Amino acid sequence: MENFLRPATVLGGALVLTLIAGWLLDLLLRRADTRHAETPLWGLLRRCRVPVQVVLCVSLLRGTYRQARILPDHPVGVGRALTLVLIAGTAWLLVRIATVIVDYAYARYAAGESDEARVRRVRTQVTLIQRVVTAVVAVVAVALMLLTFPPMRAAGASLLASAGVLGIVAGIAAQAALGNLFAGLQIAFGDTVRIGDTVVVDQEWGKVEEITLTFLTVRTWDERRITMPVSYFTSKPYENWSRGGAEMTGTVFLHLDHSAPVPLLREHLERILPQIPEWDGRSWALVVTDTTPHTIQVRATATAKDADDLWTLRCAVRERLIAWLVTHHPYALPRVATSEAAPRPAG
Known part of the structure; x- marks a missing residue:
């Protein structure tokens, strides 16, 4: 009976202490979050409650499992299993703490910065930093787990002795992965492309x-996702299109008859632009840019605050100009001449 009660008491006590400690921690963080609503730090720290409980519970069991006689016939296996869980729980806790710090730093910076481009740059950097920290913690945790096994510790000396050769072989085998890794860091701190930027890759814009650390995803205007290695960039x-500011100038080309009333068309463009919400009011123009034996090419330009508004603005301008020409000046639309050519004058 004692062989059952003692392990059950220790396990139950560890679970109860863990639940009480987690509840107290969450209560303190909630009160701190209520008193300091201006900062999201305390609310973000509540994400660490579960890994803290795991680490606390496993630590209590790791220190008392021999006295509690939990599976007394397999003390080495129980101790190693608890050690593995403790390492994994500690790594989980460190990753959560790093995520909280990164999210808190980004939230404070975004709240006090009005430049959207800088906010996107910092968001890109902190995201990649968070991923690097997660990868490093995971690698270290796996290495520590492997070192808990005696055969792995015995092989450590030989592995260190051949580290040079293994490093060369690993470098050659992982050349593409390492290239993408360094490319991701270069993108993050070189500020060449940021999350939220409007880009054109392979004739697709999004x-x-x-x-x-290895790939980049572009969401196109029709909700498709293009995934490519970061080394591409x-x-x-x-x-x-977002580099140096999101403002853009768009063009609308019309092919019209030579008799088209260009001054009237320019006046109509000036009237309709204030009626289009996507026009930012910075500039506009309408000029004849080319001529052919049958038509002239008219280019209308207008500005918008970003690429999404520019696309809508271009479509609206094109639609309204053509509708106005069809209604008031249909002769200005391009025609195919089917009549005979005028005779050459005498002499």
């Missing part, structure tokens, strides 16, 4: 939705 040319 917004950068996610940047990781350090080795090939691409268009970044």
Whole structure:
């Protein structure tokens, strides 16, 4: 009976203490969050409650499992299993703490910064930093777990002796992965592309939705996702429409008859632009840019605050100009001449 009661008492006591400690921690963080509503730190720290409980519970069991006689026939296996869980729980807690620090720093910076481009740059940097920290913690945790096994410790000396050769082999085998890793860091701190930027890659334009250490995702205007290695953005040319500011100038081309009333068309463009919400009011123009034997090419330009508004603005301008020409000046639309050519004058 004692062989059952003692382990059950220790396990139950550890669970109860863990639940009480987690409840007290969450209560203190909630009160701190209520008193200091101006900062999100205390609310973010509540994410660490579960890993703290795991680490606390496993630590209590790790220190008392021998006295509690939990599976007394397998003390080495129980101790090693608890050690593995403790390492994993500690790594989980460190990752959560790093995530909280990164989110808190980004939230404070975004709240006090009015420049959207700088906010996107910092968001890209802190996201990649968070991923690097997570990867490092995971690698260290796995290494510590492996070192808990005696055969792995015995193999450590031989592994260190051949570290040079293994490093060369690993470097050659992981050349592409390492290239993407360094490319991701270069993107993060070189400020070449940021989350939220409008880019054109492979004749597709969209917004950068996610940047990781190895790949980058672009969400196109029709909700498709283009995933490509981050090394693409350090080795090939691409268009970044958000670089240096999101404001853009768009063009609308019309092919009209030579008799088209260009001054009236220019006046109509000036009247309709204030009626289009996407026009930011900075500038506009309408000029004849080319001529052919059958038509003239008219280019209308207008500005918008970003690429999304520019697309809507261009469509609205094109639609209203053509509708106005069809209604009031249909002769200005291009025609195919089917009549005979005028004879050459005598002499």
